[in-house]
Amino acid sequence: MDWDLIFTITNVFAIATWLILLFAPRNLTVMTGLFYGGAGLLATSYTMLMIPLMFGLIDSGAGSTMDFSSLAGVQQTLSSPGGATIGWIHYLAFDLFVGIWVARNADKYGFARWMQIPILxxxxxLGPLGLILYLLLQFTRHNKVADAVMPE
Structure with missing residues (x-):
C-alpha cells in the first residue's frame, strides 16, 4: 500500500474542500457537495482503509497489529505509515464536518465571512481550538449558554 500517495491525495483533497468552504458562495448545492462529497468522502476513505487494516488484510507498514487498548499500543499504531495516514484522514474528516457546521451556524446567525475565516x-x-473559539463568539450573541449551544 502506498501510504505516502494516499496521504498526499487526501491532503490535497481536504485543502480544496476547505478553500471552497472559506471562499465559495454558501448555497445549498455547495454546502451539500461539501458535506457529502467532502466530509462524507473523507469518512468513506477512512472506513475503506481502517476496516481492512483492523483485520490484517492490508499492511500498516509497521508489520504489527493495531492496538488501541494502551497508550503504548496507540503510539505504535500511529507511528506506522498506515496508522498515521488513517489517523490523519480521521482528523480531516471530522475537522471538515465541524467546519461545515461552524460555517452554516455562523451564516444562520449573521456572522460576517471576515469573522468566520480565522475561526474556520x-x-x-487545530480542530477543537477552532470550535472553542466559535462557541465563544457564538456566546457573545446570546444571553444564555443554552441559546448559544442549541439554536432555535
Whole structure:
C-alpha cells in the first residue's frame, strides 16, 4: 500500500474542500457537495482503509497489529505509515464536518465571512481550538449558554 500517495491525495483533497468552504458562495448545492462529497468522502476513505487494516488484510507498514487498548499500543499504531495516514484522514474528516457546521451556524446567525475565516482556519489547523473559539463568539450573541449551544 502506498501510504505516502494516499496521504498526499487526501491532503490535497481536504485543502480544496476547505478553500471552497472559506471562499465559495454558501448555497445549498455547495454546502451539500461539501458535506457529502467532502466530509462524507473523507469518512468513506477512512472506513475503506481502517476496516481492512483492523483485520490484517492490508499492511500498516509497521508489520504489527493495531492496538488501541494502551497508550503504548496507540503510539505504535500511529507511528506506522498506515496508522498515521488513517489517523490523519480521521482528523480531516471530522475537522471538515465541524467546519461545515461552524460555517452554516455562523451564516444562520449573521456572522460576517471576515469573522468566520480565522475561526474556520483554526478549525482546519487545530480542530477543537477552532470550535472553542466559535462557541465563544457564538456566546457573545446570546444571553444564555443554552441559546448559544442549541439554536432555535
Amino acid at each position: 482556519l483554526f478549525v482546519f489547523l
